[in-house]
Amino acid sequence: MAGQIKELIDTIIAKRSKGLKGLIYTTKAKLLLKGIDPDGYNEASDDNPLILERIRKIAVELGVDMR
Amino acid sequence: MGIITAHSSKETVRDIVSDIGHQASGFAPNTVIYFASSCFDPESLSRQMQEKFKNASVFGCSTAGEIVSGKMLKGSVAAMLFDTESVADICIAVAENIRSENRVPEAFRQFEAYYRTQMAEMDFEKYVGVILADGLSGAEERLMEKIGDLTDVVFIGASAGDDLKFKQTYIYANGKAYTDAAVLALIRPAKGFDVIKTQSFCALDRKLTATKVNEAKRTVLEFDFKPAAMAYAEALGIPVKEAGSHFMRHPMGLMFGDEPYVRSPQQIRGNDMAFYCNIKEGMELSLLESTDIVSDTRQALAEKKAELNSISGIINFHCILRTLELEQKGQTEAYGNIFSDIPTLGFSTYGEEYIGHINQTSTMLVFR
Structure with a gap:
């Protein structure tokens, strides 16, 4: 399986930024500083379970409902 | 006023x-x-x-x-x-x-x-x-x-x-x-x-990934699975003993596009590198080179x-x-x-x- 990491990252950015340009930048920077490069994954990236788990934890920290 | x-x-x-x-x-x-x-x-x-x-x-x-x-x-x-x-x-x-x-x-x-x-x-x-x-x-x-x-x-x-x-x-x-x-x-x-x-650095094309860290102590133990100080010195092409003198001119940057979030080395402790801010395991950092602060x-x-x-x-x-x-x-x-x-x-x-x-x-x- 591939692409789930990018999907989760995109969901966090979309929900937390509400599509506002200024918040897209800060949300991406927050992810980067939490150890997840928001531009470092694409649809072909392997679904590394450790990274998926880490991103889900970050979503909780950022108050983003992933459902 | x-x-x-x-x-x-x-x-x-x-x-x-x-x-x-x-x-x-x-x-x-x-x-x-x-x-x-x-x-x-x-x-x-x-x-x-x-x-x-x-x-x-x-x-x-x-x-x-x-x-x-x-x-x-x-x-x-x-x-x-x-x-x-x-x-x-x-x-x-x-x-x-x-x-x-x-x-x-x-x-x-x-x-x-x-x-x-x-x-x-x-x-x-x-x-x-x-x-x-x-x-x-x-x-x-x-x-x-x-x-x-x-x-x-x-x-x-x-x-x-x-x-x-x-x-x-x-x-x-x-x-x-x-x-x-x-x-x-x-x-x-x-x-x-x-x-x-604003920061006065350009990113060099050399990158190091932190593979072992002590976040609480803002210390990197290994870059690319090598002792951190050695990996840093190798990337700059200098002896390890000279690494400390390059810290100010060559810190490391967590890159966001072309913009670095700079992580400055503080000192070498044994084979480890202590920084002025923390680096998480898995972070890929670019070596930076200083440019002119005033301009x-x-x-x-x-x-x-x-x-x-x-x-x-x-x-x-x-x-x-x-x-x-x-x-x-x-x-x-x-x-x-x-x-x-x-x-x-x-x-x-x-x-x-x-x-x-x-x-x-x-x-x-x-x-x-």
């Missing part, structure tokens, strides 16, 4: 506070921010500054050098005073015990009670936060991460200094002096604000001036490592001059705060 600055290099706290008060006579501030050399008694300074400006929110911190419009100073107190033309509203809160506790939610509850708005809902275009933290607490990353988790409002600021003694830094607020603490201010600027984050800062400011048309004041959080580099190169005066025509307050920091904890930047809050 909006914003004025004042500074004093007199010898006693009493004379300094009196001097600053004299320079501000006729001005009715609602907010006073000040940065002070660590040579002054912190309790006495904080108490007297609050007494002098009774009707204002007064806060600040100790420094490793002060900046005021056009000048870089040492052994002084520099202040910026705001009235309602520049700061429409302000609320300050002190978070104590930051080494061991997360007091950000408590501070945020104070803001929510004051502004009657949840921090998660606060308009990030109307409000800006300022944070000044104990520069020897090692807690800045946690503070900034928690802040960023709970709000979209940008908090910018810095870690307090103590003139390179590395013994004790102080935060001033409410007429008291604090250690192991941070002061947070949530400000509603009257005419808007912006942020400048880069001048350009960053010119671009912001052109974008905003006018700037009424700047708070410049300026890394001590940049100050040291400017001193080495004899560029201190030239750097100060960049800000000579804008009311400016700043200090040489032990790290800057903007979204996270960063190094070797000038991170500036710009008031329109």
Whole structure:
């Protein structure tokens, strides 16, 4: 399986930024500083379970409902 | 009037506070921010500054050098005073015990009670936060991460200094002096604000991935599965014993597009590398090379001036490592001059705060 990491990252950015340009930048920077490069994954990236788990934890920290 | 600055290099706290008060006579501030050399008694300074400006929110911190419009100073107190033309509203809160506790939610509850708005809902275009933290607490990353988790409002600021003694830094607020603490201010600027984050580095094409770290100690044990110091030296093509002398010119950057979030090495400990901010396991970092601080800062400011048309004041959080580099190169005066025509307050920091904890930047809050 591939692409789930990018999907989760995109969901966090979309929900937390509400599509506002200024918040897209800060949300991406927050992810980067939490150890997840928001531009470092694409649809072909392997679904590394450790990274998926880490991103889900970050979503909780950022108050983003992933459902 | 909006914003004025004042500074004093007199010898006693009493004379300094009196001097600053004299320079501000006729001005009715609602907010006073000040940065002070660590040579002054912190309790006495904080108490007297609050007494002098009774009707204002007064806060600040100790420094490793002060900046005021056009000048870089040492052994002084520099202040910026705001009235309602520049700061429409302000609320300050002190978070104590930051080494061991997360007091950000408590501070945020104070803001929510004051502004009657949840921090998660606060308009990030109307409000800006300022944070000044104990520069020897090692807690800045946690503070900034928690802040960023709970709000979209940008908090910018810095870690307090103590003139390179590395013994004790102080935060001033409410007429008291604090250690192991941070002061947070949530400000509603009257005419808007912006942020400048500038650093003078270009990324080299050499990257290192942190494969073993001790986050709490801000230490990298391994890059690319090799002892960190060896990997860093190899990447630069230098002997390990010379690595320390390259830290200022060649820090590392967590790259966001072309923009580095700089992580500055502090020292080599055995085979490990200690940094001035933490690096998480798995982070890929680019080796950076320094460029010219004066010309880069001048350009960053010119671009912001052109974008905003006018700037009424700047708070410049300026890394001590940049100050040291400017001193080495004899560029201190030239750097100060960049800000000579804008009311400016700043200090040489032990790290800057903007979204996270960063190094070797000038991170500036710009008031329109």
